[in-house]
Amino acid sequence: MNILSPSILAADFKQLGEQIQAVDRAGAQYIHIDVMDGMFVPSISFGMPVISSIRSATQKVFDVHLMIQNPERYIEEFAKCGADLITVHAEACQHLDRVIQQIHDLGRKAGVALNPATPLNVLEYVLDKVDMVLLMTVNPGFGGQKYLDSCTRKITQLRNWLNETGYDTDIEVDGGINKETIHKVLKAGANIIVAGSSVFGGDAEKNTEELLNIMKTYEA
Ligand code: DX5
Numbered sequence: 001m002n003i004l005s006p007s008i009l010a011a012d013f014k015q016l017g018e019q020i021q022a023v024d025r026a027g028a029q030y031i032h033i034d035v036m037d038g039m040f041v042p043s044i045s046f047g048m049p050v051i052s053s054i055r056s057a058t059q060k061v062f063d064v065h066l067m068i069q070n071p072e073r074y075i076e077e078f079a080k081c082g083a084d085l086i087t088v089h090a091e092a093c094q095h096l097d098r099v100i101q102q103i104h105d106l107g108r109k110a111g112v113a114l115n116p117a118t119p120l121n122v123l124e125y126v127l128d129k130v131d132m133v134l135l136m137t138v139n140p141g142f143g144g145q146k147y148l149d150s151c152t153r154k155i156t157q158l159r160n161w162l163n164e165t166g167y168d169t170d171i172e173v174d175g176g177i178n179k180e181t182i183h184k185v186l187k188a189g190a191n192i193i194v195a196g197s198s199v200f201g202g203d204a205e206k207n208t209e210e211l212l213n214i215m216k217t218y219e220a
């Protein structure tokens with residue numbers, strides 16, 4: 001099934017709870033939560049207190065994207081504050097296999113994210129262990145950037161690889177996805193779609209419904 005994960009980085013933080021409830025009502029299945037540390041990426045967003053506070057706003061899956069260096073330092077805290085799915089960057093982990101294990105030991109789903117320039121082969125010996133691969137379709141760090149066309153081929157390659165191995169792994173795409181670019185990522189084989197500015201940059205409920213309607217047309 002195709003899943004929409006609106007990124008609250010683009011939400012209006014003075015009414016964060018209401019904005020989350022708007023996308024929840026419209027049918028978004030996940031809530032994408034971008035944590036930035038000012039080291040792995042240039043910007044700083046928010047952390048555990050914000051996540052704990054919004055946990056009661058919705059029952060939807062908290063899809064936490066950690067853009068932080070050495071994320072093993074904080075996995076337990078993110079699990080405690082309400083993360084259901086925890087994604088770490090391959091580029092930020094010294095011992096990626098161990099971090100995936102750490103996430104699973106806490107009973108959470110594990111995702112691995114790759115920057116646009118990182119080749120798929122870093123996944124070779126962990127592919128059987130991850131629940132989701134997040135392919136960045138912009139360089140991480142900011143919302144509102146333009147989709148990088150070089151990433152479409154990468155999505156196709158990963159989908160083909162997963163089909164060959166028979167693993168039931170989700171492919172999430174993140175960055176520059178809107179009502180136009182969503183078509184290419186769905187065609188290429190992505191099934192979890194992150195959208196920040198194209199959801200919260202206007203009427204969040206309506207935008208969510210429109211993106212979900214497009215996604216339905218690609219369901220098998
Ligand atoms: C970028 C973040 C994204 C961001 C996407 O580093 O990981 O999740 O919020 O924003 P849009 O959809 O506006 O490109």
Ligand code: ZN
Pocket residue numbers: 007032033034065174194
């Ligand atoms: Zn993200």
